[in-house]
Amino acid sequence: MNELILFFANLSNPQKLIWILSCLLIFWVLEGLYPLRKVQYNKWEHALLNFVFLGFTIIINVLFGIITVGVFSWLEESKFGLLNWFVFPTWVELIISILILDFIAQYVVHFLLHKISFMWRFHMVHHSDTDLDVTSGTRHHPGDFIIREFFALIAVVIAGLPFAYYIIYRLITIFCTYFSHANIRLPLWLDKGISMLFISPNMHKFHHHFERPWTDSNFGNIFSIWDRFFGTFVYEDTSKIVYGLDVLKDKDSNDIFYQLNLPFNKKIKTDY
Numbered sequence: 420m421n422e423l424i425l426f427f428a429n430l431s432n433p434q435k436l437i438w439i440l441s442c443l444l445i446f447w448v449l450e451g452l453y454p455l456r457k458v459q460y461n462k463w464e465h466a467l468l469n470f471v472f473l474g475f476t477i478i479i480n481v482l483f484g485i486i487t488v489g490v491f492s493w494l495e496e497s498k499f500g501l502l503n504w505f506v507f508p509t510w511v512e513l514i515i516s517i518l519i520l521d522f523i524a525q526y527v528v529h530f531l532l533h534k535i536s537f538m539w540r541f542h543m544v545h546h547s548d549t550d551l552d553v554t555s556g557t558r559h560h561p562g563d564f565i566i567r568e569f570f571a572l573i574a575v576v577i578a579g580l581p582f583a584y585y586i587i588y589r590l591i592t593i594f595c596t597y598f599s600h601a602n603i604r605l606p607l608w609l610d611k612g613i614s615m616l617f618i619s620p621n622m623h624k625f626h627h628h629f630e631r632p633w634t635d636s637n638f639g640n641i642f643s644i645w646d647r648f649f650g651t652f653v654y655e656d657t658s659k660i661v662y663g664l665d666v667l668k669d670k671d672s673n674d675i676f677y678q679l680n681l682p683f684n685k686k687i688k689t690d691y
Contacts, residue, residue, distance in 0.1 A: 424584070430586060435586075438593060439473075442598075445597075446553040446603065450553060450603055453603050455602050465552070468558075469548070469554035471675055472544075472557055472560070475559075475560075475561045476561075476564050486572065491580075491585075494576065494579055498579070500576060500577060501577065502579045516578055517641065519574055519578040521641045522574075523573060524567065524574045525638075526640070529638040529640070530638050533635055540681070540683075540687075540689065543682070544558065544559070544563065545560070547667050547672055547681065548672060549669045550672070551600060553597045555627075556596040556601075595618060595641045599618045599622070603620050611654065614643050616643060618637070618643055619643075621654070622653075622654060624657055625654070625660060628659075628660045633655075633660070634664075666687055666689060
């Protein structure tokens with residue numbers, strides 16, 4: 420187990436990029452073989468805009484890497500955080516780490532991105548996608564992603580995480596993000612079975628419905644237990660889902676300049 424942890428701690432940036440591209444490719448292929456909805460849009464044109472946002476995300480990750488290194492160095496010296504105060508087997512520590520990160524850096528921040536006005540304006544870019552597929556998982560305004568990164572660091576400090584655990588969590592998150600956004604059809608019994616503990620493709624699609632209350636549901640990324648516990652879990656008929664947002668025009672979904680300016684466009688009124 421320790422050798423496996425050490426392997427992830429020493430992953431290079433090219434290896435991490437290969438993981439991102441591999442996850443994208445796998446679900447891109449599966450979308451073509453087992454689509455939830457028949458594709459009626461230019462898939463490459465749609466992907467191009469979302470990959471632009473992926474580029475912003477990679478740049479922000481590099482910049483935050485400097486801060487992250489400082490945080491992990493401080494944790495190592497100070498021995499602050501839950502995992503430094505209590506002794507558990509390595510596998511238990513890893514599970515606790517992933518649970519804490521998924522709750523704070525995914526569920527909590529995602530809930531707040533929907534409930535706090537200025538945060539929602541950045542997050543609207545993610546919801547403005549009217550043709551949901553695997554590349555939609557990369558579609559985050561830089562402001563949205565920066566907010567998420569700050570919450571991730573808060574979770575790291577609270578848990579007192581070793582760096583390797585954080586890397587493992589990030590790799591799992593990437594897989595789960597692309598899995599849940601992918602336009603894939605699973606047998607209903609399998610999708611519902613997955614949703615008992617994890618976020619399934621069908622489950623996350625309701626979150627991308629164009630109007631509330633479904634838009635304000637299913638906030639999790641890895642585990643569905645948070646949504647179930649806090650009463651934000653929804654599972655209905657996916658044929659009823661309409662992607663996008665009711666306050667935005669569908670024609671602007673793939674306009675990069677419109678999307679980047681969306682958080683600052685005061686003509687767009689929201690209820691938050």
